[in-house]
Amino acid sequence: MSTAYLITPLSKKIPVDENAHYIGVDAGSYRILEQNLKIEYAIGDFDSMSEKELQGLKKICPVYQYPVMKDETDSELAVLKTFEKYDTVILYGALSGRLDHTVLNISLMIQKYPSIILMDETQKVRVLKKGRYELKKDYKNISFFALEESEISYSGFLYSLDHRKVSISDLYLTSNSLIQEKGIVEIHSGSLLCIQTNEK
The missing domain is CATH 3.40.50.10240 (Thiamin pyrophosphokinase, catalytic domain)
Known part of the structure; x- marks a missing residue:
């Protein structure tokens, strides 16, 4: 690629x-x-x-x-x-x-x-659509924002979710962090904005 x-x-x-x-x-x-x-x-x-x-x-x-x-x-x-x-x-x-x-x-x-x-130098932003993703422990904080009605699971984080349905108005998927060397994120449906940052 x-x-x-x-x-x-x-x-x-x-x-x-x-x-x-x-x-x-x-x-x-x-x-x-x-x-x-x-x-x-x-x-x-x-x-x-x-x-x-x-x-x-x-x-x-x-x-x-x-x-x-x-x-x-x-x-x-x-x-x-x-x-x-x-x-x-x-x-x-x-x-x-x-x-x-x-x-x-x-x-x-x-x-x-x-x-x-x-x-x-300190931040990364991308759109995650339906699929499975691995996030490395390169950033201190990771946040997700639903761009539409979506369903998400993630593990290896301080706060994990399992098939959680979220909408644009849900703002609680912020300021998370990895507790393992990599985290697994799966978008079952919809799309979310993923923001990784080392800013304090």
Whole structure:
């Protein structure tokens, strides 16, 4: 399975994955180069970069430039193009900075691209649909939020559930943690937002 990291300008320490490809979202392209990682291509309107920086970038990798005045965000354009080639797309730095941008990225995932993963240095957000998942003990806290009428089971957690039916109004599946090296989550029906975080 092919994996791509979309690196946004707010990315700080980018995880090194030898099996993944790195794609720059606007000025996030320079975050990739600063960490001496190979960049596949760059995409965005590049309004946050100088013309000299943009021309320099074009000498390093393919650049897909879009108008500043557009309906889509740079992140959405990047996600759309990246799914043409890659199976797993991780939007990195998507949970940092302005709250409206964070909400926009989460909405983008829920409403249009439920298979993308949102990450930054301390948090990870994804949509879990019907299926079985293993969660490693990489994060201190794990929360679930139903996106529709759903049924969920999980074990290996401080608080476990067995075939619990939950709705959007149920807000008690928060601030859980693993008590084993990995937890098993099974979505029997519906879909839930899974938020893993090391933030205090």
